Amino acid sequence: MSILYVVGIGPGAYGKMTIEAAEALKNSDVIVGYTVYVDLVKEHFPGKEFLTTPMRRETERCELAFLEAEKGKTVAMICSGDAGVYGMTGLMYEIGVRYPGVELKVIGGVTAAIGGAAVLGAPLIHDFAVISLSDLLTPWEKIEKRLELSAEADFVICLYNPSSKKRKDYLKKACDLVLKHRSPDTVCGYVKNIGREGEEGCVLTLSRLHDTQVDMFTTVWIGNSQTKNINGKMVTPRGYRL
Protein backbone atom coordinates (compact mmCIF):
# COMPACT_ATOMS: atom_id res chain seq x y z
CA MET A 1 0.00 0.00 0.00
CA SER A 2 1.50 3.34 -1.04
CA ILE A 3 0.86 6.42 1.07
CA LEU A 4 -0.51 9.57 -0.53
CA TYR A 5 -0.65 12.53 1.85
CA VAL A 6 -3.17 15.29 1.17
CA VAL A 7 -1.71 18.22 3.04
CA GLY A 8 -3.06 21.67 3.90
CA ILE A 9 0.00 23.92 4.11
CA GLY A 10 -1.86 26.79 5.81
CA PRO A 11 -1.99 30.38 4.58
CA GLY A 12 1.54 30.46 3.19
CA ALA A 13 4.25 31.27 5.73
CA TYR A 14 6.18 28.16 6.78
CA GLY A 15 5.39 28.71 10.49
CA LYS A 16 1.67 28.57 9.83
CA MET A 17 1.93 24.94 8.71
CA THR A 18 1.23 22.24 11.31
CA ILE A 19 4.14 20.21 12.64
CA GLU A 20 2.71 17.04 11.09
CA ALA A 21 2.25 18.76 7.72
CA ALA A 22 5.95 19.65 7.67
CA GLU A 23 6.81 16.08 8.69
CA ALA A 24 4.66 14.62 5.91
CA LEU A 25 6.42 16.80 3.34
CA LYS A 26 9.82 15.81 4.76
CA ASN A 27 8.83 12.12 4.44
CA SER A 28 7.64 12.50 0.85
CA ASP A 29 9.63 11.77 -2.31
CA VAL A 30 7.34 13.82 -4.53
CA ILE A 31 5.34 16.99 -3.78
CA VAL A 32 2.48 17.74 -6.17
CA GLY A 33 0.48 20.97 -6.32
CA TYR A 34 -0.70 24.09 -8.04
CA THR A 35 2.35 26.08 -9.16
CA VAL A 36 1.82 28.97 -6.69
CA TYR A 37 1.62 26.65 -3.64
CA VAL A 38 4.64 24.62 -4.67
CA ASP A 39 6.62 27.88 -4.92
CA LEU A 40 5.59 28.71 -1.34
CA VAL A 41 7.09 25.53 0.17
CA LYS A 42 9.92 24.68 -2.24
CA GLU A 43 12.79 26.31 -0.35
CA HIS A 44 11.92 24.49 2.89
CA PHE A 45 12.02 21.00 1.39
CA PRO A 46 15.21 20.71 -0.65
CA GLY A 47 15.90 17.55 -2.62
CA LYS A 48 12.26 16.72 -3.28
CA GLU A 49 10.76 16.13 -6.69
CA PHE A 50 8.16 18.85 -7.40
CA LEU A 51 5.34 18.36 -9.91
CA THR A 52 2.91 21.14 -10.75
CA THR A 53 -0.14 21.74 -12.91
CA PRO A 54 -1.71 25.14 -13.59
CA MET A 55 -5.09 26.34 -12.27
CA ARG A 56 -8.21 24.60 -13.68
CA ARG A 57 -6.21 21.38 -14.14
CA GLU A 58 -7.36 19.92 -10.83
CA THR A 59 -8.39 16.47 -12.07
CA GLU A 60 -5.12 16.08 -13.96
CA ARG A 61 -3.19 17.15 -10.84
CA CYS A 62 -4.89 14.49 -8.72
CA GLU A 63 -4.29 11.77 -11.32
CA LEU A 64 -0.63 12.77 -11.41
CA ALA A 65 -0.35 12.31 -7.64
CA PHE A 66 -1.97 8.85 -7.76
CA LEU A 67 0.21 7.73 -10.67
CA GLU A 68 3.37 8.72 -8.78
CA ALA A 69 2.11 6.94 -5.65
CA GLU A 70 1.37 3.80 -7.70
CA LYS A 71 5.05 3.71 -8.67
CA GLY A 72 5.75 3.12 -4.97
CA LYS A 73 6.85 6.65 -4.15
CA THR A 74 5.62 8.53 -1.08
CA VAL A 75 3.69 11.47 -2.47
CA ALA A 76 2.18 14.62 -0.95
CA MET A 77 -0.55 16.58 -2.71
CA ILE A 78 -0.49 20.09 -1.24
CA CYS A 79 -3.20 22.74 -1.04
CA SER A 80 -3.09 26.19 0.51
CA GLY A 81 -5.05 26.60 3.75
CA ASP A 82 -6.79 23.32 4.52
CA ALA A 83 -7.08 20.72 1.76
CA GLY A 84 -10.61 19.91 2.92
CA VAL A 85 -12.07 23.44 2.55
CA TYR A 86 -12.62 24.13 -1.18
CA GLY A 87 -9.48 21.99 -1.62
CA MET A 88 -8.42 18.79 -3.33
CA THR A 89 -9.35 16.23 -0.65
CA GLY A 90 -12.83 15.60 -2.08
CA LEU A 91 -11.60 15.08 -5.62
CA MET A 92 -8.79 12.85 -4.30
CA TYR A 93 -11.34 10.52 -2.68
CA GLU A 94 -13.51 10.57 -5.82
CA ILE A 95 -10.58 9.70 -8.09
CA GLY A 96 -9.10 7.37 -5.45
CA VAL A 97 -11.71 4.66 -6.13
CA ARG A 98 -9.71 3.92 -9.30
CA TYR A 99 -6.49 3.46 -7.28
CA PRO A 100 -7.28 0.88 -4.59
CA GLY A 101 -3.56 0.30 -3.91
CA VAL A 102 -3.04 3.86 -2.68
CA GLU A 103 -4.00 4.94 0.83
CA LEU A 104 -4.91 8.61 1.43
CA LYS A 105 -3.77 10.34 4.63
CA VAL A 106 -5.35 13.77 5.09
CA ILE A 107 -3.52 16.36 7.19
CA GLY A 108 -5.54 19.39 8.27
CA GLY A 109 -4.33 22.96 7.98
CA VAL A 110 -5.25 26.52 8.90
CA THR A 111 -7.80 27.66 6.30
CA ALA A 112 -8.12 31.33 5.25
CA ALA A 113 -11.24 31.83 7.41
CA ILE A 114 -9.13 31.09 10.50
CA GLY A 115 -5.77 32.51 9.40
CA GLY A 116 -7.35 35.80 8.38
CA ALA A 117 -9.57 35.98 11.47
CA ALA A 118 -6.40 36.04 13.58
CA VAL A 119 -5.28 39.12 11.64
CA LEU A 120 -8.59 40.97 12.03
CA GLY A 121 -9.18 40.14 15.70
CA ALA A 122 -11.88 37.62 16.60
CA PRO A 123 -14.69 37.67 14.01
CA LEU A 124 -15.54 33.93 14.20
CA ILE A 125 -16.14 33.56 17.93
CA HIS A 126 -19.78 32.64 17.32
CA ASP A 127 -21.70 30.58 14.71
CA PHE A 128 -20.57 31.31 11.15
CA ALA A 129 -21.06 30.40 7.51
CA VAL A 130 -18.35 30.04 4.88
CA ILE A 131 -19.41 30.79 1.29
CA SER A 132 -17.36 30.93 -1.91
CA LEU A 133 -18.49 33.61 -4.39
CA SER A 134 -16.94 31.69 -7.28
CA ASP A 135 -19.63 30.55 -9.71
CA LEU A 136 -17.26 28.48 -11.83
CA LEU A 137 -18.59 25.24 -10.29
CA THR A 138 -21.72 26.47 -8.47
CA PRO A 139 -24.79 28.22 -9.95
CA TRP A 140 -24.93 31.88 -8.86
CA GLU A 141 -28.58 31.44 -7.76
CA LYS A 142 -27.46 28.88 -5.16
CA ILE A 143 -24.79 31.28 -3.89
CA GLU A 144 -27.37 34.08 -3.64
CA LYS A 145 -29.74 31.86 -1.69
CA ARG A 146 -27.00 30.90 0.77
CA LEU A 147 -26.02 34.55 1.25
CA GLU A 148 -29.58 35.64 1.99
CA LEU A 149 -30.38 32.79 4.35
CA SER A 150 -27.06 33.30 6.18
CA ALA A 151 -27.84 36.97 6.62
CA GLU A 152 -31.30 36.11 7.91
CA ALA A 153 -29.77 33.57 10.34
CA ASP A 154 -27.47 36.28 11.73
CA PHE A 155 -24.36 34.20 11.00
CA VAL A 156 -20.97 35.81 10.78
CA ILE A 157 -20.23 35.22 7.08
CA CYS A 158 -16.80 34.50 5.65
CA LEU A 159 -16.48 34.91 1.88
CA TYR A 160 -13.86 33.03 -0.15
CA ASN A 161 -13.06 34.05 -3.74
CA PRO A 162 -14.87 37.40 -3.38
CA SER A 163 -13.58 38.66 -6.71
CA SER A 164 -11.80 37.78 -9.91
CA LYS A 165 -11.16 39.45 -13.26
CA LYS A 166 -14.49 38.24 -14.61
CA ARG A 167 -16.48 38.81 -11.41
CA LYS A 168 -15.54 42.31 -10.30
CA ASP A 169 -19.03 43.16 -8.96
CA TYR A 170 -19.78 39.93 -7.03
CA LEU A 171 -18.81 41.30 -3.62
CA LYS A 172 -21.06 44.32 -4.19
CA LYS A 173 -23.92 41.97 -5.14
CA ALA A 174 -23.27 39.86 -2.02
CA CYS A 175 -23.31 42.96 0.21
CA ASP A 176 -26.62 44.07 -1.36
CA LEU A 177 -28.18 40.73 -0.39
CA VAL A 178 -26.84 40.88 3.16
CA LEU A 179 -27.99 44.50 3.53
CA LYS A 180 -31.60 43.30 3.20
CA HIS A 181 -31.23 41.78 6.67
CA ARG A 182 -28.37 43.62 8.34
CA SER A 183 -27.51 47.23 9.21
CA PRO A 184 -25.11 49.19 6.94
CA ASP A 185 -23.06 49.80 10.13
CA THR A 186 -22.39 46.06 10.58
CA VAL A 187 -18.70 45.55 11.35
CA CYS A 188 -16.86 43.81 8.50
CA GLY A 189 -13.27 43.10 7.56
CA TYR A 190 -11.06 41.83 4.80
CA VAL A 191 -7.51 40.50 4.65
CA LYS A 192 -5.30 40.46 1.58
CA ASN A 193 -2.40 37.99 1.21
CA ILE A 194 -3.05 36.16 4.51
CA GLY A 195 0.18 34.82 5.99
CA ARG A 196 2.18 35.97 2.97
CA GLU A 197 4.26 38.96 1.94
CA GLY A 198 2.06 42.04 1.75
CA GLU A 199 -0.48 40.80 4.34
CA GLU A 200 -2.95 43.62 4.92
CA GLY A 201 -6.10 43.64 7.03
CA CYS A 202 -8.85 46.25 7.14
CA VAL A 203 -11.87 46.59 9.45
CA LEU A 204 -14.75 48.64 8.01
CA THR A 205 -18.56 48.89 7.89
CA LEU A 206 -20.80 46.85 5.60
CA SER A 207 -21.72 49.98 3.63
CA ARG A 208 -18.03 50.75 3.04
CA LEU A 209 -17.32 47.12 2.15
CA HIS A 210 -20.12 47.39 -0.44
CA ASP A 211 -18.12 50.11 -2.19
CA THR A 212 -14.71 48.44 -1.89
CA GLN A 213 -12.99 46.62 -4.74
CA VAL A 214 -11.01 43.62 -3.44
CA ASP A 215 -8.81 41.26 -5.45
CA MET A 216 -8.71 37.47 -5.74
CA PHE A 217 -6.11 37.14 -2.98
CA THR A 218 -8.53 38.59 -0.43
CA THR A 219 -10.89 36.94 2.07
CA VAL A 220 -13.87 38.85 3.51
CA TRP A 221 -15.72 38.65 6.86
CA ILE A 222 -19.19 40.15 7.51
CA GLY A 223 -20.01 40.43 11.21
CA ASN A 224 -23.26 39.36 12.86
CA SER A 225 -25.57 41.84 14.62
CA GLN A 226 -23.36 41.74 17.75
CA THR A 227 -19.91 42.11 16.15
CA LYS A 228 -17.97 45.11 17.45
CA ASN A 229 -15.03 47.25 16.38
CA ILE A 230 -12.71 47.34 19.41
CA ASN A 231 -9.76 49.65 18.77
CA GLY A 232 -9.71 48.68 15.10
CA LYS A 233 -10.17 44.94 15.71
CA MET A 234 -13.24 43.00 14.50
CA VAL A 235 -14.61 41.17 17.55
CA THR A 236 -17.73 38.99 17.78
CA PRO A 237 -18.75 38.44 21.41
CA ARG A 238 -19.65 34.97 22.64
CA GLY A 239 -21.76 36.30 25.50
CA TYR A 240 -19.51 35.96 28.55
CA ARG A 241 -20.09 38.38 31.42
CA LEU A 242 -17.26 40.90 31.59
Next chain:
Amino acid sequence: MSILYVVGIGPGAYGKMTIEAAEALKNSDVIVGYTVYVDLVKEHFPGKEFLTTPMRRETERCELAFLEAEKGKTVAMICSGDAGVYGMTGLMYEIGVRYPGVELKVIGGVTAAIGGAAVLGAPLIHDFAVISLSDLLTPWEKIEKRLELSAEADFVICLYNPSSKKRKDYLKKACDLVLKHRSPDTVCGYVKNIGREGEEGCVLTLSRLHDTQVDMFTTVWIGNSQTKNINGKMVTPRGYRL
Protein backbone atom coordinates in the same frame (compact mmCIF):
# COMPACT_ATOMS: atom_id res chain seq x y z
CA MET B 1 4.79 46.64 25.72
CA SER B 2 4.33 43.08 26.99
CA ILE B 3 3.36 40.35 24.54
CA LEU B 4 0.37 38.13 25.24
CA TYR B 5 -0.03 35.30 22.76
CA VAL B 6 -3.48 33.83 22.22
CA VAL B 7 -2.72 30.40 20.80
CA GLY B 8 -4.90 27.71 19.24
CA ILE B 9 -3.14 24.42 19.99
CA GLY B 10 -5.20 22.40 17.49
CA PRO B 11 -7.19 19.26 18.30
CA GLY B 12 -4.77 17.90 20.90
CA ALA B 13 -1.86 15.90 19.50
CA TYR B 14 1.38 17.89 19.52
CA GLY B 15 1.90 17.41 15.76
CA LYS B 16 -1.42 19.06 14.96
CA MET B 17 -0.19 22.37 16.40
CA THR B 18 1.27 24.90 13.94
CA ILE B 19 5.01 25.50 13.97
CA GLU B 20 4.48 29.11 15.13
CA ALA B 21 2.15 27.99 17.92
CA ALA B 22 4.88 25.70 19.28
CA GLU B 23 7.40 28.56 18.95
CA ALA B 24 5.13 30.97 20.84
CA LEU B 25 4.78 28.47 23.69
CA LYS B 26 8.56 27.92 23.73
CA ASN B 27 9.06 31.71 23.95
CA SER B 28 6.56 32.13 26.80
CA ASP B 29 7.34 32.27 30.51
CA VAL B 30 3.78 31.48 31.54
CA ILE B 31 1.12 29.30 29.85
CA VAL B 32 -2.48 29.93 30.93
CA GLY B 33 -5.46 27.77 30.05
CA TYR B 34 -8.33 25.51 30.95
CA THR B 35 -6.99 22.58 32.97
CA VAL B 36 -7.67 19.96 30.25
CA TYR B 37 -5.77 21.91 27.55
CA VAL B 38 -2.82 22.66 29.79
CA ASP B 39 -2.54 18.92 30.51
CA LEU B 40 -2.40 18.28 26.74
CA VAL B 41 0.68 20.46 26.18
CA LYS B 42 2.49 20.33 29.54
CA GLU B 43 4.97 17.55 28.73
CA HIS B 44 6.17 19.29 25.56
CA PHE B 45 7.08 22.57 27.26
CA PRO B 46 9.11 21.74 30.37
CA GLY B 47 10.19 24.54 32.68
CA LYS B 48 7.22 26.79 32.00
CA GLU B 49 4.91 28.17 34.64
CA PHE B 50 1.39 26.78 34.09
CA LEU B 51 -1.72 28.53 35.40
CA THR B 52 -5.17 27.02 35.04
CA THR B 53 -8.77 27.85 35.85
CA PRO B 54 -11.68 25.41 35.63
CA MET B 55 -14.51 25.54 33.05
CA ARG B 56 -16.94 28.46 33.32
CA ARG B 57 -14.18 30.66 34.74
CA GLU B 58 -13.32 32.18 31.35
CA THR B 59 -13.29 35.86 32.38
CA GLU B 60 -11.10 35.08 35.38
CA ARG B 61 -8.73 33.07 33.16
CA CYS B 62 -8.32 36.01 30.76
CA GLU B 63 -7.72 38.47 33.63
CA LEU B 64 -5.07 36.12 35.00
CA ALA B 65 -3.24 36.13 31.65
CA PHE B 66 -3.29 39.94 31.43
CA LEU B 67 -2.10 40.35 35.04
CA GLU B 68 0.86 38.04 34.38
CA ALA B 69 1.69 39.93 31.18
CA GLU B 70 1.53 43.26 33.04
CA LYS B 71 4.27 41.96 35.33
CA GLY B 72 6.49 41.94 32.22
CA LYS B 73 6.32 38.20 31.59
CA THR B 74 5.70 36.73 28.14
CA VAL B 75 2.40 34.90 28.45
CA ALA B 76 0.48 32.48 26.23
CA MET B 77 -3.25 31.92 26.67
CA ILE B 78 -4.03 28.56 25.07
CA CYS B 79 -7.28 27.18 23.66
CA SER B 80 -7.98 23.85 21.98
CA GLY B 81 -8.56 23.99 18.24
CA ASP B 82 -8.44 27.61 17.13
CA ALA B 83 -8.68 30.34 19.77
CA GLY B 84 -10.89 32.38 17.43
CA VAL B 85 -13.64 29.74 16.95
CA TYR B 86 -15.78 29.62 20.12
CA GLY B 87 -12.48 30.38 21.89
CA MET B 88 -10.96 33.04 24.12
CA THR B 89 -9.72 35.53 21.51
CA GLY B 90 -12.93 37.61 21.58
CA LEU B 91 -13.02 37.85 25.36
CA MET B 92 -9.28 38.69 25.38
CA TYR B 93 -9.90 41.70 23.11
CA GLU B 94 -12.92 42.75 25.18
CA ILE B 95 -10.97 42.58 28.45
CA GLY B 96 -7.82 43.92 26.76
CA VAL B 97 -9.21 47.48 26.62
CA ARG B 98 -8.41 47.64 30.35
CA TYR B 99 -4.77 46.62 29.75
CA PRO B 100 -3.40 49.08 27.17
CA GLY B 101 0.19 48.10 27.97
CA VAL B 102 -0.31 44.52 26.75
CA GLU B 103 -0.24 43.64 23.06
CA LEU B 104 -2.21 40.59 21.86
CA LYS B 105 -0.75 38.31 19.19
CA VAL B 106 -3.25 35.75 17.89
CA ILE B 107 -1.94 32.48 16.44
CA GLY B 108 -4.44 30.42 14.44
CA GLY B 109 -4.94 26.70 14.89
CA VAL B 110 -6.77 23.72 13.40
CA THR B 111 -10.33 23.90 14.75
CA ALA B 112 -12.43 20.76 15.30
CA ALA B 113 -14.45 21.35 12.09
CA ILE B 114 -11.24 20.94 10.09
CA GLY B 115 -9.39 18.42 12.25
CA GLY B 116 -12.39 16.11 12.34
CA ALA B 117 -13.17 16.58 8.64
CA ALA B 118 -9.74 15.09 7.87
CA VAL B 119 -10.75 11.98 9.84
CA LEU B 120 -14.11 11.57 8.08
CA GLY B 121 -12.89 12.27 4.54
CA ALA B 122 -13.82 15.57 2.90
CA PRO B 123 -17.16 16.83 4.24
CA LEU B 124 -16.35 20.58 4.04
CA ILE B 125 -15.30 20.85 0.39
CA HIS B 126 -18.21 23.18 -0.33
CA ASP B 127 -19.98 26.02 1.53
CA PHE B 128 -20.67 25.20 5.18
CA ALA B 129 -22.08 26.53 8.43
CA VAL B 130 -20.65 25.99 11.91
CA ILE B 131 -23.18 26.01 14.77
CA SER B 132 -22.73 25.33 18.48
CA LEU B 133 -25.65 23.53 20.14
CA SER B 134 -24.68 24.91 23.54
CA ASP B 135 -27.41 27.20 24.87
CA LEU B 136 -25.38 28.34 27.88
CA LEU B 137 -24.64 31.71 26.23
CA THR B 138 -27.07 31.67 23.27
CA PRO B 139 -30.89 31.39 23.36
CA TRP B 140 -32.06 28.01 21.99
CA GLU B 141 -34.53 29.78 19.65
CA LYS B 142 -31.60 31.46 17.88
CA ILE B 143 -29.83 28.11 17.51
CA GLU B 144 -33.01 26.54 16.08
CA LYS B 145 -33.40 29.36 13.57
CA ARG B 146 -29.80 28.95 12.40
CA LEU B 147 -30.24 25.18 12.04
CA GLU B 148 -33.37 25.52 9.93
CA LEU B 149 -32.03 28.27 7.67
CA SER B 150 -28.74 26.35 7.18
CA ALA B 151 -30.70 23.25 6.20
CA GLU B 152 -32.78 25.31 3.77
CA ALA B 153 -29.58 26.84 2.31
CA ASP B 154 -28.21 23.33 1.68
CA PHE B 155 -25.05 24.06 3.68
CA VAL B 156 -22.92 21.27 5.01
CA ILE B 157 -23.46 21.81 8.76
CA CYS B 158 -20.83 21.24 11.42
CA LEU B 159 -22.14 21.04 14.99
CA TYR B 160 -19.95 21.90 17.99
CA ASN B 161 -21.02 20.94 21.53
CA PRO B 162 -23.73 18.55 20.25
CA SER B 163 -24.40 17.17 23.70
CA SER B 164 -23.78 17.54 27.41
CA LYS B 165 -25.13 16.02 30.60
CA LYS B 166 -27.97 18.55 30.72
CA ARG B 167 -28.64 18.56 26.95
CA LYS B 168 -28.84 14.89 26.02
CA ASP B 169 -31.59 15.38 23.39
CA TYR B 170 -30.22 18.47 21.59
CA LEU B 171 -28.66 16.57 18.69
CA LYS B 172 -31.96 14.73 18.14
CA LYS B 173 -33.79 18.09 18.12
CA ALA B 174 -31.25 19.51 15.67
CA CYS B 175 -31.67 16.50 13.34
CA ASP B 176 -35.45 16.92 13.46
CA LEU B 177 -35.10 20.51 12.24
CA VAL B 178 -32.70 19.55 9.45
CA LEU B 179 -34.96 16.66 8.40
CA LYS B 180 -37.63 19.20 7.46
CA HIS B 181 -35.42 20.19 4.50
CA ARG B 182 -33.12 17.23 3.89
CA SER B 183 -33.49 13.52 3.11
CA PRO B 184 -33.11 10.97 5.95
CA ASP B 185 -30.43 9.35 3.73
CA THR B 186 -28.23 12.48 3.87
CA VAL B 187 -24.65 11.41 4.58
CA CYS B 188 -23.49 12.50 8.05
CA GLY B 189 -20.54 11.81 10.30
CA TYR B 190 -19.22 12.34 13.77
CA VAL B 191 -15.79 12.17 15.36
CA LYS B 192 -15.07 11.60 19.02
CA ASN B 193 -11.79 12.75 20.63
CA ILE B 194 -10.38 14.41 17.48
CA GLY B 195 -6.58 14.25 17.45
CA ARG B 196 -6.49 12.64 20.91
CA GLU B 197 -6.31 9.18 22.39
CA GLY B 198 -9.46 7.24 21.51
CA GLU B 199 -10.12 9.15 18.26
CA GLU B 200 -13.08 7.49 16.58
CA GLY B 201 -14.95 8.54 13.45
CA CYS B 202 -18.24 7.23 12.09
CA VAL B 203 -20.05 7.92 8.79
CA LEU B 204 -23.81 7.31 8.89
CA THR B 205 -27.15 8.58 7.55
CA LEU B 206 -29.07 11.50 9.00
CA SER B 207 -31.82 9.18 10.22
CA ARG B 208 -29.24 7.06 12.07
CA LEU B 209 -27.55 10.17 13.46
CA HIS B 210 -30.96 11.25 14.78
CA ASP B 211 -31.03 8.11 16.94
CA THR B 212 -27.39 8.28 18.07
CA GLN B 213 -26.30 9.48 21.49
CA VAL B 214 -22.98 11.35 21.28
CA ASP B 215 -20.94 12.81 24.14
CA MET B 216 -19.50 16.28 24.74
CA PHE B 217 -16.13 15.33 23.18
CA THR B 218 -17.79 14.74 19.82
CA THR B 219 -18.17 16.98 16.75
CA VAL B 220 -20.88 16.28 14.14
CA TRP B 221 -21.11 16.92 10.36
CA ILE B 222 -24.37 16.86 8.37
CA GLY B 223 -23.77 16.63 4.62
CA ASN B 224 -25.46 18.75 1.96
CA SER B 225 -27.73 17.25 -0.73
CA GLN B 226 -24.66 16.22 -2.78
CA THR B 227 -22.51 14.65 -0.04
CA LYS B 228 -21.58 11.03 -0.75
CA ASN B 229 -20.36 8.01 1.16
CA ILE B 230 -17.31 6.77 -0.77
CA ASN B 231 -15.98 3.53 0.74
CA GLY B 232 -16.93 4.70 4.22
CA LYS B 233 -15.61 8.26 3.78
CA MET B 234 -17.88 11.34 3.90
CA VAL B 235 -17.16 13.32 0.72
CA THR B 236 -18.83 16.53 -0.49
CA PRO B 237 -18.11 17.14 -4.19
CA ARG B 238 -17.03 20.58 -5.37
CA GLY B 239 -18.26 19.97 -8.90
CA TYR B 240 -15.09 19.13 -10.86
CA ARG B 241 -15.48 16.91 -13.91
CA LEU B 242 -14.05 13.48 -13.20
